[in-house]
Amino acid sequence: xxxxxxxxxxxxxxxxxxxxxxxxxxxxxxxxxxxxxxxxxxxxxxxxxxxxxxxxxxxxxxxxxxxxxxxxxxxxxxxxxxxxxxxxxxxxxxxxxxxxxxxxxxxxxxxxxxxxxxxxxxxxxxxxxxxxxxxxxxxxxxxxxxxxxxxxxxxxxxxxxxxxxxxxxxxxxxxxxxxxxxxxxxxxxxxxxxxxxxxxxxxxxxxxxxxxxxxxxxxxxxxxxxxxxxxxxxxxxxxxxxxxxxxxxxxxxxxxxxxxxx
DNA sequence: AATGGGATCAACCGCCTAACA
DNA sequence: CTGTTAGGCGGTTGATCCCAT
Numbered sequence: 276x277x278x279x280x281x282x283x284x285x286x287x288x289x290x291x292x293x294x295x296x297x298x299x300x301x302x303x304x305x306x307x308x309x310x311x312x313x314x315x316x317x318x319x320x321x322x323x324x325x326x327x328x329x330x331x332x333x334x335x336x337x338x339x340x341x342x343x344x345x346x347x348x349x350x351x352x353x354x355x356x357x358x359x360x361x362x363x364x365x366x367x368x369x370x371x372x373x374x375x376x377x378x379x380x381x382x383x384x385x386x387x388x389x390x391x392x393x394x395x396x397x398x399x400x401x402x403x404x405x406x407x408x409x410x411x412x413x414x415x416x417x418x419x420x421x422x423x424x425x426x427x428x429x430x431x432x433x434x435x436x437x438x439x440x441x442x443x444x445x446x447x448x449x450x451x452x453x454x455x456x457x458x459x460x461x462x463x464x465x466x467x468x469x470x471x472x473x474x475x476x477x478x479x480x481x482x483x484x485x486x487x488x489x490x491x492x493x494x495x496x497x498x499x500x501x502x503x504x505x506x507x508x509x510x511x512x513x514x515x516x517x518x519x520x521x522x523x524x525x526x527x528x529x530x531x532x533x534x535x536x537x
Numbered sequence: 538a539a540t541g542g543g544a545t546c547a548a549c550c551g552c553c554t555a556a557c558a
Numbered sequence: 559c560t561g562t563t564a565g566g567c568g569g570t571t572g573a574t575c576c577c578a579t
Contacts, residue, residue, distance in 0.1 A: 377567075
């Protein structure tokens, strides 16, 4: 884990937003040399940042395979379900959302989903409240083709039927493979209840999950048990890219090793 | 047009853990 | 065993955006 800093660190690390030039330097360096030692990356890349800052920037914004833009409905549901199970374990939740970072999910939860679910719970305790007309924002994610009431119904099913309430979870040492399957079952159930088929984006996500199922069934039970308990499985998810994404990354200039490395 | 307040999100902070000397 | 350090993670902050007034 530890590594030897090759040179003296910069006496004063720059803070604040990253400039395009800094982004380019970091991206170029990591793509060429990797990041086996983050503390040496800013020194070698000619950046006046600390290693942590570089790591964060790479993971959250520069790493290939990241999705940008609004969360799909399926992502909403996955986050909601996993948050119900795991709480604020953002890194673990992010492992199940290809192309999304823990920071992004955390922000999205705090700014969108948390409020939405609080309103839903309020609706459940105060059924007379007209949730749709008074509380639903007019700017739902563009990828959500279903209407608001359908979404609420699916979310209610998610929270109240398919996932045990948090009060019933006394201990949660490990999430077994069966739990992960149940999420897929949940997704199927929700999908059935909708008028619209999955979007292209969602099928991308689900197909990766399917890939993971196949991989998991070939692994030992131990590795399955590590699914949510802090293994490196997330790297596998987060490195998934479509062919178009791969070939458009870095203006088409890349090495296969770069992707294997990441 | 000005402005105040809420929403959003990139980035930092501080803590924890693991690895190493 | 102990101290030090890097990496990782969740919580929080602050700059910016957006919108209503």
